[in-house]
Amino acid sequence: MSLETIDAQYAALRARLTDYVTAGGRLAVVKAPPGSGKTHTLIEVLSVVASKGMRIAVAAQTNSQADDICQRWITAHPEVRVARFSSKGLAAPQGFPASVAWVTDKKELPTGPGVTVATTAKWSLTDLAAPYDLLAIDEAWQMSWADLMQCAVVSDKFLMIGDPGQIPPVVPIDVRRWETSPRAPHKAAPEVILAEPALEAVRFVGSLPACRRLPNESVDFVRPFYDFPFEAYIPPGERGLDTSTPWGDALADGRPLALTIPTPDHGPPIEVDHEIAAAAAAVVRDLLAGAATLRLGTTTRPLEPHDIGITSSHRVMNAALTAALGSSAGHIRVDTPERWQGLERPMMIAVHPLSGVSDPSAFDLETGRLCVMASRHQAALILLTRDHVGDTLRNYVPSAEQAPGRPDIVGRGHNAHLKFWSQLEDHDSIVAFT
Amino acid sequence: MNSVRAVTRKLEAWQIGQPVPRYDTIHHAIMPPDQTMIVAFVRMAGESRPWGIAWGAAGTEPTVRSVPDGRVRDDVAVLCAAFAEDLLEHLRVHNWTFNPAPQKPELGDLRQVWLPNGQHIAMLHQLSYTYSQTKHGGENQDILRALGRVAGWMFRDTTRVGSQHVVSASSLLGDSYVFPAQDVRTAHLGFQMAWLTTQGNRDARLAAAADAEGLTVSPTMNPTLERDRLSDLVSTWQDSRRDGGDTHTPGDEIDSILSKELRRRWNLTEDAYHLMAANERPVNAGVSELVRLAHSEFWFQHQRIELRLNDPSQGPAFVAHPETDFHGSAAASRYLIHAAADEAYIGYLIHDDPALFREALDDGRAFEAHVLRVDDAGVGRSTIPRWTLRLDPSLPHRLRENARVAPYGSRGHEATIIDLETNEDDLLVTIEWTSRKTKPLAGPLMAKPADDAWVGVDVAFVQSDAASLTQRRSQRVWAASNGPGAWLTHGKASAPMEISGDDGSTDLVYDDVAQIADGVGV
Numbered sequence: 001m002s003l004e005t006i007d008a009q010y011a012a013l014r015a016r017l018t019d020y021v022t023a024g025g026r027l028a029v030v031k032a033p034p035g036s037g038k039t040h041t042l043i044e045v046l047s048v049v050a051s052k053g054m055r056i057a058v059a060a061q062t063n064s065q066a067d068d069i070c071q072r073w074i075t076a077h078p079e080v081r082v083a084r085f086s087s088k089g090l091a092a093p094q095g096f097p098a099s100v101a102w103v104t105d106k107k108e109l110p111t112g113p114g115v116t117v118a119t120t121a122k123w124s125l126t127d128l129a130a131p132y133d134l135l136a137i138d139e140a141w142q143m144s145w146a147d148l149m150q151c152a153v154v155s156d157k158f159l160m161i162g163d164p165g166q167i168p169p170v171v172p173i174d175v176r177r178w179e180t181s182p183r184a185p186h187k188a189a190p191e192v193i194l195a196e197p198a199l200e201a202v203r204f205v206g207s208l209p210a211c212r213r214l215p216n217e218s219v220d221f222v223r224p225f226y227d228f229p230f231e232a233y234i235p236p237g238e239r240g241l242d243t244s245t246p247w248g249d250a251l252a253d254g255r256p257l258a259l260t261i262p263t264p265d266h267g268p269p270i271e272v273d274h275e276i277a278a279a280a281a282a283v284v285r286d287l288l289a290g291a292a293t294l295r296l297g298t299t300t301r302p303l304e305p306h307d308i309g310i311t312s313s314h315r316v317m318n319a320a321l322t323a324a325l326g327s328s329a330g331h332i333r334v335d336t337p338e339r340w341q342g343l344e345r346p347m348m349i350a351v352h353p354l355s356g357v358s359d360p361s362a363f364d365l366e367t368g369r370l371c372v373m374a375s376r377h378q379a380a381l382i383l384l385t386r387d388h389v390g391d392t393l394r395n396y397v398p399s400a401e402q403a404p405g406r407p408d409i410v411g412r413g414h415n416a417h418l419k420f421w422s423q424l425e426d427h428d429s430i431v432a433f434t
Numbered sequence: 435m436n437s438v439r440a441v442t443r444k445l446e447a448w449q450i451g452q453p454v455p456r457y458d459t460i461h462h463a464i465m466p467p468d469q470t471m472i473v474a475f476v477r478m479a480g481e482s483r484p485w486g487i488a489w490g491a492a493g494t495e496p497t498v499r500s501v502p503d504g505r506v507r508d509d510v511a512v513l514c515a516a517f518a519e520d521l522l523e524h525l526r527v528h529n530w531t532f533n534p535a536p537q538k539p540e541l542g543d544l545r546q547v548w549l550p551n552g553q554h555i556a557m558l559h560q561l562s563y564t565y566s567q568t569k570h571g572g573e574n575q576d577i578l579r580a581l582g583r584v585a586g587w588m589f590r591d592t593t594r595v596g597s598q599h600v601v602s603a604s605s606l607l608g609d610s611y612v613f614p615a616q617d618v619r620t621a622h623l624g625f626q627m628a629w630l631t632t633q634g635n636r637d638a639r640l641a642a643a644a645d646a647e648g649l650t651v652s653p654t655m656n657p658t659l660e661r662d663r664l665s666d667l668v669s670t671w672q673d674s675r676r677d678g679g680d681t682h683t684p685g686d687e688i689d690s691i692l693s694k695e696l697r698r699r700w701n702l703t704e705d706a707y708h709l710m711a712a713n714e715r716p717v718n719a720g721v722s723e724l725v726r727l728a729h730s731e732f733w734f735q736h737q738r739i740e741l742r743l744n745d746p747s748q749g750p751a752f753v754a755h756p757e758t759d760f761h762g763s764a765a766a767s768r769y770l771i772h773a774a775a776d777e778a779y780i781g782y783l784i785h786d787d788p789a790l791f792r793e794a795l796d797d798g799r800a801f802e803a804h805v806l807r808v809d810d811a812g813v814g815r816s817t818i819p820r821w822t823l824r825l826d827p828s829l830p831h832r833l834r835e836n837a838r839v840a841p842y843g844s845r846g847h848e849a850t851i852i853d854l855e856t857n858e859d860d861l862l863v864t865i866e867w868t869s870r871k872t873k874p875l876a877g878p879l880m881a882k883p884a885d886d887a888w889v890g891v892d893v894a895f896v897q898s899d900a901a902s903l904t905q906r907r908s909q910r911v912w913a914a915s916n917g918p919g920a921w922l923t924h925g926k927a928s929a930p931m932e933i934s935g936d937d938g939s940t941d942l943v944y945d946d947v948a949q950i951a952d953g954v955g956v
Contacts, residue, residue, distance in 0.1 A: 026921075026922070027922060063836060089850065089868070090836065121903075121907075124907060124910055124914075125903075125906065125907065125910065131917070131918045131919075135919065145766065145923075146765075146766035146769050146770055146907075146911065148923055149762060149763070149766045149911050149914055149923040149924065150907055150910045150911055150914050151914070151919065151923075152914040152915070152917035152918070152919035152920045152922070152923040152924060153913070153914050153916075153917035153918075153919070154917070154919065155918060155919055156918035156919050156921065157919075158919065158922060172773060172776050172777075173593075173595065173769075173772045173773055173775075173776045174593040174595075174772075175769065176593065177590060177593060177758060177759070177768070178758055178759060178765050178768075178769055179758070180757060180758045181758045181759055181760065181765045182760055182762075183762050183765065184765070185762075185765045185766035185768075185769035185770070186769055193922075199922075270438060270441075271438050272438060315797060315798040315830040315831070315832060316438070316796065316797055316798070316830045318830065319798070319828060319829055319830035319831075322827065322828060323828035329827065329856075330856055339834075
């Protein structure tokens with residue numbers, strides 16, 4: 001599909017969404033693939049809506065997301081009156097634009113047309129003097145239904161935008177009691193809404209048409225994690241990493257590369273795998289020492305330490321990775337996929353979530369982690385893993401653990417994992433690390 | 435316990451040949467024998483109703499009763515009514531005792547019910563399904579419904595982290611000891627008790643545990659026993675009942691077999707109780723907070739609703755559906771309460787348990803730091819102590835700006851991380867004291883946070899929880915039902931559910947939406 005066509009689809013979606021909201025539509029849900037311009041779309045649509053006199057509340061999931069939205073908004077649309085509503089103990093970050101009002105007292109919230117940005121938690125605990133005309137929720141798939149229920153005091157109209165492939169809201173407790181609840185409080189709010197037939201008549205459902213972050217050749221790998229179609233915005237061959245390492249050819253074309261090390265006979269180390277950590281450090285060292293060149297469209301430049309990000313599922317493993325990096329550690333972000341959500345780097349190195357798992361559980365097969373790991377890079381992705389993963393996935397027989405009538409999360413997760421790995425195999429993108 | 439630590443402890447247990455303590459303290463209240471009712475069930479294979487029940491206070495002779503055929507609804511109802519009378523009295527449920535539990539009882543007033551394992555706890559769920567809205571039972575209908583409601587509450591409460599009223603003996607032993615065996619085997623109460631109580635070396639304990647494992651503890655009995663010894667007796671009893679013959683002989687024989695089975699399960703549980711009650715490890719000081727929460731949960735989730743059911747002037751009441759919370763606010767509110775309990779749990783216990791603290795250090799939920807600087811960011815007469823800390827960047831941690839931390843051993847003090855700075859060798863963290871900032875810490879120095887004496891001292895911190903905030907949000911869920919967006923978030927039509935009994939009878943069970951929103955009585 002041509003870029004012109006994709007751009008036209010973006011414009012059409014924004015126009016339809018703007019029309020729906022300004023015409024009094026009460027419930028809009030927009031699905032977005034990774035790096036597709038969610039926040040940009042939200043800002044563009046709501047700037048038009050605000051210009052028509054609406055008073056809009058925007059809910060972000062973290063304070064840093066809320067700050068980021070304000071900064072982007074005032075840069076793109078200085079004509080919109082933007083306020084940041086925060087708790088009293090929180091100070092504005094350094095460099096926060098002075099043109100965005102920093103409000104900590106609900107009595108001082110702007111009353112006229114414009115936008116007020118706060119976290120979901122802040123909105124849910126605030127008694128408002130008057131409701132807003134619209135509550136727009138960014139990263140909506142990270143918001144649980146229980147969180148949304150508390151936001152019923154904010155507005156009677158809702159716009160939700162988010163990435164359904166990302167990690168669902170954290171559920172730290174036994175939730176079997178609510179698995180069959182008609183509106184399960186722990187599920188992602190848009191998931192509950194989209195599963196509710198009674199809302200079909202009133203809701204607007206759309207999706208952003210393309211992934212703009214990933215190299216064209218990487219997009220096929222993340223499609224199995226989504227239930228809607230999308231295109232690659234980056235043309236083929238435009239992004240990659242050119243390097244003289246033995247496995248460099250596989251990275252040049254922008255596809256993910258899996259580097260494997262042998263699995264011991266007694267099974268892979270659990271949680272902390274020092275060999276994998278050492279391998280990650282060696283990969284970083286080889287890339288930085290071997291004059292690797294990033295190709296980002298027409299721009300080419302040497303790979304720098306700050307271009308690299310590293311992720312693994314376990315914090316103790318991340319600590320081992322940080323330790324293995326030595327002097328580079330200060331420049332390279334190492335974190336869990338949960339903390340990588342919303343972030344990107346030209347080059348990512350990820351420890352495959354099944355590398356240390358020989359008998360996958362529902363937690364291990366949850367696809368959000370792998371999806372986030374596989375969708376943070378702009379030019380190159382290396383997955384480091386023990387070499388049993390393909391066999392483990394093929395030998396695994398998923399058993400239905402869900403309550404009657406509920407989606408088979410384990411089965412779907414297994415299927416998505418298997419498709420991802422099979423694509424690596426089909427492209428000869430699994431190489432033994434030496 | 436994280437998996438690496440769990441495996442290490444297992445290997446240690448294997449090395450010394452016996453189970454080893456999991457932590458340095460016991461994380462559960464253990465009440466005196468007269469406040470501890472021990473309950474065990476047996477049931478027919480494939481049936482949900484009890485076939486027999488053994489119940490009684492620890493240290494006493496239990497009441498052991500059974501029915502000849504667990505499929506005969508009326509007989510089981512009589513059995514359950516007898517059990518209900520003692521259970522409701524034991525738990526001090528309103529209307530079934532002269533001494534009902536008040537809203538704020540003393541910590542020492544906790545009443546516990548011990549069951550062998552999770553499968554026996556699941557029997558509480560079955561009792562809830564069968565009786566909470568039953569239309570049967572004749573003169574026993576009221577007490578059976580009360581049994582269904584309290585069993586439902588007990589079952590639901592076991593899924594709340596830190597619950598104290600209902601104890602799975604097997605789970606408590608598993609939480610208190612690391613066994614030198616696969617996890618799946620250590621869920622067997624007999625296996626656990628054999629490892630813990632057999633005298634001798636590892637081989638002796640292992641052999642005893644293997645023998646004990648051969649005897650079922652679950653409510654469903656060994657299929658061989660049921661097929662070879664009980665099946666014919668039940669058929670004979672049924673034939674005699676139909677033909678007007680002697681039902682006593684087969685009935686007594688069935689009772690004799692079931693009583694033996696029940697008594698073995700009950701005794702094992704009582705042994706587990708005595709083992710824990712006489713444990714050389716102390717009960718964690720934070721358990722008192724868990725008991726306080728447990729009392730509060732019992733009051734608000736059961737006792738208060740019982741009051742309302744018997745006296746409508748006390749406010750609206752509803753009978754929780756055994757399957758789930760259909761009412762959106764009820765579901766979300768309970769979910770948030772359980773989340774708050776989970777958040778608070780470790781925070782209550784960690785300050786009194788060095789092993790728990792070490793585990794938190796291992797997986798980044800706690801950290802040790804060196805105080806580099808103490809400043810005062812206050813303006814005028816206000817004091818806002820700030821510390822700059824140095825951490826080892828190679829250790830796992832979960833630090834982020836705005837996260838709240840508490841000094842280890844000094845629960846109640848709290849600080850917020852306001853800055854993180856990483857360089858090649860150090861991780862520098864700036865914290866600002868926010869809670870009890872003018873009170874001395876109970877750490878290595880008895881000094882206030884603003885005191886310069888802290889410079890150069892090593893201090894440990896643990897993650898602080900936001901449980902009180904989560905609890906507040908659970909109330910906001912109900913309050914938001916009047917908000918303009920409630921058409922989306924709080925609206926949901928109800929539907930009664932038809933439950934068919936084994937004998938073909940059906941009950942319409944009304945969900946909580948029908949009761950709360952539509953005022954349907956059950």
